[in-house]
Each structure stands twice: as C-alpha cells, then as structure tokens.
Amino acid sequence: MNNLINRNPGEVEFHQAVHEVTESLLDFIEDNPKYKNAKILERMSEAERIIIFRVPWVDDKGNIQINKGYRVEMNSAIGPYKGGLRFHPTVNLGILKFLAFEQVFKNSLTTLPMGGGKGGSDFDPKQKTDGEVMRFCQSFMTELSKHIGPNTDVPAGDIGVGGREIGFLFGQYKRLRNEFTGVLTGKGREWGGSLIRPEATGYGNVYFAEEMLKTQNDNFKDKIVTVSGSGNVAQFTVEKIIELGGKVVTLSDSSGFIYDPDGIDAKKLEYVMRLKNIKRGRIEEYAKKFGVEYHPNERPWKIKCDVALPSATQNEINKEEAELLIKNGCICISEGANMPSTPEAIEVYLKNKILYGPGKAANAGGVSVSGLEMSQNSLRLSWTREEVDNHLKRIMQDIHTTCVKYGKTKDGFVNYMDGANIGGFVKVAEAMLAQGLV
Ligand SMILES: NC(=O)C1=CN([C@@H]2O[C@H](COP(=O)(O)OP(=O)(O)OC[C@H]3O[C@@H](n4cnc5c(N)ncnc54)[C@H](O)[C@@H]3O)[C@@H](O)[C@H]2O)C=CC1
Numbered sequence: 515m516n517n518l519i520n521r522n523p524g525e526v527e528f529h530q531a532v533h534e535v536t537e538s539l540l541d542f543i544e545d546n547p548k549y550k551n552a553k554i555l556e557r558m559s560e561a562e563r564i565i566i567f568r569v570p571w572v573d574d575k576g577n578i579q580i581n582k583g584y585r586v587e588m589n590s591a592i593g594p595y596k597g598g599l600r601f602h603p604t605v606n607l608g609i610l611k612f613l614a615f616e617q618v619f620k621n622s623l624t625t626l627p628m629g630g631g632k633g634g635s636d637f638d639p640k641q642k643t644d645g646e647v648m649r650f651c652q653s654f655m656t657e658l659s660k661h662i663g664p665n666t667d668v669p670a671g672d673i674g675v676g677g678r679e680i681g682f683l684f685g686q687y688k689r690l691r692n693e694f695t696g697v698l699t700g701k702g703r704e705w706g707g708s709l710i711r712p713e714a715t716g717y718g719n720v721y722f723a724e725e726m727l728k729t730q731n732d733n734f735k736d737k738i739v740t741v742s743g744s745g746n747v748a749q750f751t752v753e754k755i756i757e758l759g760g761k762v763v764t765l766s767d768s769s770g771f772i773y774d775p776d777g778i779d780a781k782k783l784e785y786v787m788r789l790k791n792i793k794r795g796r797i798e799e800y801a802k803k804f805g806v807e808y809h810p811n812e813r814p815w816k817i818k819c820d821v822a823l824p825s826a827t828q829n830e831i832n833k834e835e836a837e838l839l840i841k842n843g844c845i846c847i848s849e850g851a852n853m854p855s856t857p858e859a860i861e862v863y864l865k866n867k868i869l870y871g872p873g874k875a876a877n878a879g880g881v882s883v884s885g886l887e888m889s890q891n892s893l894r895l896s897w898t899r900e901e902v903d904n905h906l907k908r909i910m911q912d913i914h915t916t917c918v919k920y921g922k923t924k925d926g927f928v929n930y931m932d933g934a935n936i937g938g939f940v941k942v943a944e945a946m947l948a949q950g951l952v
C-alpha cells in the first residue's frame with residue numbers, strides 16, 4: 515500500500531478501493547503463491563492505459579468552455595474494457611481510477627467476458643441546456659472515439675450520463691467512424707439498446723438483497739427501506755421494492771433528503787421520474803408537492819429502517835451513520851452506488867454481522883445487462899423484457915453464490931465483501947497468469 519500511495523499521490527478514493535481489496539486478499543494470496551510470485555494484485559492496481567484529453571465546447575452565449583476528459587482502461591484480461599462515464603464537477607483521476615479498479619472485480623463477478631474501465635469528465639450537466647450538453651458530448655466523443663470500439667472498450671452511463679448523453683455520444687461516434695456498432699451500452703431501444711438496461715442496476719441490487727435476506731428466511735414484504743439518490747439507480751430500486759411489497763421512505767440528492775413515512779408509491783415515483791429525468795429539478799420539490807419533511811444538507815441514514823440501499827455516490831455513509839443504522843434496527847445494507855460506505859462504516863457492519871452487500875457485487879446488474887446488450891448487438895437480435903430480466907436474476911443469484919463460496923467464515927457468517935473481492939479476483943488472475951507478463 516505504501517508503494518501504491520507513493521506512486522499515486524493524493525488519489526485517496528483509489529487508495530481506499532485498493533486497500534479494501536488487499537485486506538480481503540492477503541490470506542488468499544499467501545495460500546496461493548502463484549498469484550504472489552506473478553505480482554498479479556500489483557499489476558491489477560496499475561491501469562493498462564489512461565487517456566486524458568481536452569474537451570473544448572461552446573456554451574449558449576457563445577463563450578468557449580474547457581473541460582477535462584478521461585478514460586481509464588484498467589484491465590482487459592477477460593474481455594474488452596467495460597464501464598461507465600461519469601460527468602460531474604467532482605470527477606478527477608483518482609475517482610475514476612477507484613471506479614475502474616472496482617469495475618474489474620465487478621465485471622469478473624458477472625460471469626460475462628468483460629474487462630474493466632471507467633471514464634468521464636468534470637463537466638456538470640446540471641443547469642445546462644440540451645444544446646450545451648450535445649455540444650459537450652460531441653467534443654468529448656471526437657477525442658474518445660480514437661480509443662474505443664465494440665471489441666476494444668465499450669463505455670456506458672454513470673452519474674450525469676443517462677439516455678440523453680449516450681444518444682449524443684453514439685451519434686457523434688457513428689458520424690466520425692461511419693459505422694453502426696455496439697460501441698456504447700445504455701442505448702435507446704430503437705437504436706440497439708437492450709430492454710431492462712435502465713432498470714438493471716436498481717433491480718439487480720434488490721435481487722441481490724433478496725438473496726441475502728433469503729439466507730435468513732426473510733424477504734422485502736412490509737420492510738421499511740431507506741434509499742439515497744434519486745437518479746437512475748434509486749428510481750428503479752424504488753420501483754422493484756414497491757413490486758415486492760416493501761415501503762421506501764426516503765430519497766435524496768446532493769442538496770438534501772425527503773422523508774415520506776407513508777412510502778413512495780407508484781404515482782409518487784412517476785412524479786420523481788418526471789422531476790429528475792425531464793424537468794431536471796431538485797428532490798426538495800417532492801417535499802413541497804406531497805407535504806412531507808425535507809432535510810436540507812443531510813443524508814437519510816438517521817431514519818429508522820429495516821434495509822438501507824445507498825444509491826447516490828461514494829463515501830455517503832460514515833461510521834456514525836452506520837452505527838445509527840444498526841442502532842435503529844437495520845438488518846441489511848446493499849450498495850446500489852459504488853463504494854458508498856467508508857472503511858469505518860464497513861467495519862461497523864461486519865462487527866455487527868448484518869447482511870452487507872458491497873457495491874461490486876450488489877450493483878453489478880447494470881453492467882451485466884450492458885454485457886447482454888453487447889451480446890444482442892453482436893447477434894443483431896433483441897431479447898424480450900422477460901428474457902433479459904430472467905438473465906439478470908440468474909446473474910445476481912450466481913454472484914450471490916460466488917460471494918458465499920469465497921466469503922463464508924467458520925461460524926457460518928458470510929462476509930460478502932471478502933467473497934466478492936476474492937471471487938472477482940480469481941478469474942482475472944487466472945487469465946493474467948495464462949496470458950504471460952502483460
Ligand atoms: N447507472 C448505472 O448503471 C450504475 C450506477 N452505479 C452507481 O450508482 C450511483 C448512482 O448512479 P446513477 O443513478 O446512475 O446516477 P444519476 O446521475 O442518475 O443519479 C445520481 C444521484 O446521486 C445524487 N448525487 C450525486 N452526487 C451526490 C452527492 N455528492 N451527495 C448526494 N447525492 C449525490 C444525484 O443528485 C442523483 O440523485 C453512482 O455511485 C454510480 O457509480 C453503479 C452501477 C451501475
């Protein structure tokens with residue numbers, strides 16, 4: 515770790531992600547010297563390639579704006595680089611390296627042949643017009659198109675990149691390369707997208723949490739659930755929980771959270787989807803519309819719940835909040851977001867032996883259906899909603915099985931974090947051993 519920190523100074527989220535994996539893997543690697551001798555983990559902690567570029571664009575007033583663009587191509591041992599693009603003002607190299615590193619393990623767990631990558635920009639789509647977003651996306655893709663391709667690197671969405679942005683990016687790629695390929699996933703249904711991709715991360719997380727609850731002969735019926743975020747992952751998490759008979763009582767954005775003790779029903783969810791996806795407004799408006807509490811500049815973890823599904827961003831649950839969740843009776847935390855819990859929060863979960871589903875396992879449904887979108891594109895076929903959803907369920911069950919296989923401790927407790935880290939590592943490590951010193 516000291517070596518890694520010296521070589522990647524200041525990249526605290528990247529250090530955090532590697533540290534967590536290293537802790538899980540130390541004993542396993544000691545027991546399997548072939549991985550140690552070949553320095554597999556050290557190699558996995560260094561990106562195969564990183565591209566950083568200038569993204570100039572013109573705003574509606576005619577002013578020139580300049581952003582930074584990135585693509586971190588982390589590991590291609592088991593397939594083309596695969597992972598989302600994040601457009602958010604906080605984006606920097608360290609954050610993208612943590613996300614790309616996590617993605618390698620996550621994609622390995624999906625059972626599909628995908629390597630890991632991540633990219634994005636410090637561009638903030640908030641308060642921008644559609645025209646501004648389009649010009650930015652076109653400029654971003656003008657450079658990125660030189661480095662990606664359906665068999666090389668296949669980006670998708672993440673924070674700030676949804677259907678609108680994928681459309682603009684795909685249009686520009688097609689124009690530059692004069693080819694219609696599956697170079698991006700999360701595409702629109704009419705132009706190569708897969709059914710269930712928008713739903714996949716949220717649904718997948720709920721399926722994973724359901725599997726964890728099943729081990730305790732429990733389910734979502736009548737469970738009180740707190741969810742953070744109000745974007746893609748949060749919205750479809752709420753949809754699935756409603757279907758399974760649970761009650762979601764919170765949603766949030768970077769300005770605060772709403773608390774609706776009666777629960778967010780299908781009609782209220784429809785309002786959230788319009789508010790966030792079309793009007794692009796703030797969650798505070800929900801509180802005004804339905805007359806419920808709004809807590810500015812706070813996160814939802816002080817609200818009593820049975821299950822917590824963080825679905826906004828990294829490090830959004832700290833030690834004190836983890837303790838509060840457990841004190842209030844929370845039995846299960848399953849991560850829709852990437853690395854939403856700090857290391858100290860995770861320590862609290864593990865000490866209290868609650869059901870804890872780490873993001874790289876629990877939120878793998880999104881990239882799994884991206885993998886299925888790639889398969890459909892290659893076959894030039896479209897599967898039905900039911901077919902894709904069944905694949906998604908099976909994949910989430912398989913990931914759960916892998917976590918149990920590698921994470922079960924002597925007393926029967928399943929450490930899903932260790933299970934996901936070891937399970938994700940083995941496949942990539944074996945591929946790297948087979949491929950020589952690359
Ligand atoms: N979209 C996908 O398929 C996948 C997303 N994820 C992860 O899920 C999380 C949410 O992503 P999406 O829903 O896709 O993005 P989104 O852009 O649709 O929504 C992000 C949500 O998080 C909130 N948010 C962002 N920064 C925040 C902050 N600093 N504090 C509080 N709230 C904040 C936003 O207000 C918004 O409600 C991210 O961690 C992402 O990496 C993980 C796997 C796949």
Ligand SMILES: O=C(O)CCC(=O)C(=O)O
Binds near residue numbers: 599669670877880
């Ligand atoms: O669908 C994808 O390729 C990527 C999804 C993603 O960025 C993630 O799993 O964090």
